[in-house]
């Protein structure tokens with residue numbers, strides 16, 4: 074039986090960097106993926122295809138707005154969906170091939186295509202062969218969680234695994250669940266002229282994030298002609314691709330929606346079944362593999378990173394936790410993943426960026442904080458770009474002046490996420506941010522102005 078220092082199951086944004094880091098240390102590594110190509114859900118059914126389509130939709134929408142910048146375009150803009158999809162497939166394949174090529178320069182890294190499972194705590198099996206290992210990292214990701222709703226239409230609806238393969242642009246589509254996946258996709262389709270409905274059981278969209286930020290996006294959706302249906306109770310979902318009937322109740326009234334296409338995005342389920350975790354003695358539940366702060370499972374030489382572990386579900390978190398696991402396996406010191414410094418961007422319209430704690434999370438932790446906002450309505454750059462809706466919000470620990478959280482809502486919040494992330498990761502104070510010189514006219518000026526306003530407020534409070 075061939076022996077490896079490290080076996081990594083799953084070649085997504087968690088598994089791939091983990092395997093490459095260990096191989097760079099000269100460790101003998103086996104990386105396995107059942108898809109046959111590296112990239113994971115992020116590359117094939119998640120981050121990258123969704124942003125390619127979003128990019129096409131945004132450019133199309135900009136052309137339509139050209140008149141507000143006094144530009145006339147001859148003829149109507151037209152989107153060629155099939156070409157966008159074909160282009161997407163080319164880019165995905167290029168990225169997978171580039172990753173495979175980068176494996177080839179690491180002689181101690183073997184990549185195997187196949188579905189694998191643990192046989193015991195030191196052995197895995199793939200394609201009928203067994204391999205022994207000293208350490209293992211599980212990075213099998215997550216899949217769409219389909220809730221137990223009534224009707225045969227539930228299992229026939231699209232998930233994120235289907236939608237990016239749609240050969241034609243749908244004329245009408247409904248989304249069930251107003252979380253990150255639906256909210257990004259629904260606005261993209263609406264911008265391309267698709268009639269869209271979004272149905273959510275809760276009282277607002279994006280229930281996990283800052284309410285004020287979510288409500289701006291919710292309002293924009295309505296302005297874009299998206300039907301936003303909240304507090305929905307589902308009775309049944311019948312039909313099949315081409316003709317779905319959704320029966321639901323809203324404010325006590327029974328209603329029906331018929332749509333040709335339906336996507337369900339009601340949360341994620343960690344890929345923990347069928348990989349022999351029981352045989353290896355690794356504990357897990359429906360939320361994922363149980364790990365400690367160092368990404369170590371209940372079996373000390375087996376680690377879990379990314380979406381398959383209990384915790385946040387983002388590509389960059391998967392990569393970050395891969396680094397934490399590799400550190401803890403091979404370095405003499407121990408490192409803990411710092412979830413309170415997590416950052417992310419939602420590619421909605423306007424975009425939302427966040428780093429660290431929201432106001433609600435700070436309250437849950439019992440922190441005494443002051444919260445202050447900079448409104449983009451008066452910002453020079455935002456006015457020049459004629460898109461001044463949004464804000465920067467700082468959540469500041471009152472006693473220390475340390476910025477514990479930053480939320481940004483703006484058409485270009487993704488470009489501001491890096492500064493937000495650095496502020497929180499380095500536990501910067503209001504005074505330190507105020508000391509940075511932010512160039513004019515850019516959307517980053519708001520960071521400096523907000524810090525200045527918080528600083529003067531605290532000075533005034535001290536004088537009183």
Ligand SMILES: Cc1cc2nc3c(=O)[nH]c(=O)nc-3n(C[C@H](O)[C@H](O)[C@H](O)COP(=O)(O)OP(=O)(O)OC[C@H]3O[C@@H](n4cnc5c(N)ncnc54)[C@H](O)[C@@H]3O)c2cc1C
Nearest residue numbers: 083085086087107113114115119120189214379380387388
């Ligand atoms: C529509 C959508 C949009 C998203 N957009 C973003 C975004 O913009 N930014 C962001 O940060 N995150 C985004 N995400 C989340 C992101 O895709 C995930 O957090 C990320 O892919 C997790 O990486 P991972 O390595 O843990 O798992 P995955 O990327 O899921 O990779 C797991 C790999 O394991 C393999 N595997 C599973 N079981 C086995 C087995 N038994 N044997 C062998 N191989 C196996 C799979 O084939 C897969 O390749 C999005 C997700 C979706 C669905």
Ligand SMILES: NC(=O)c1ccc[n+]([C@@H]2O[C@H](COP(=O)([O-])OP(=O)(O)OC[C@H]3O[C@@H](n4cnc5c(N)ncnc54)[C@H](O)[C@@H]3O)[C@@H](O)[C@H]2O)c1
Nearest residue numbers: 220250251252253254255273274338339340386418419420
């Ligand atoms: N830009 C990004 O970083 C990005 C983009 C997309 C997805 N993601 C990741 O993928 C994760 C999953 O996204 P998601 O949208 O599937 O889940 P989610 O957890 O973000 O949202 C699910 C939504 O579905 C609703 N819901 C749940 N059960 C329901 C039911 N029975 N009926 C009606 N509504 C129901 C919930 O109330 C919630 O609003 C995100 O949390 C995020 O980590 C990230």
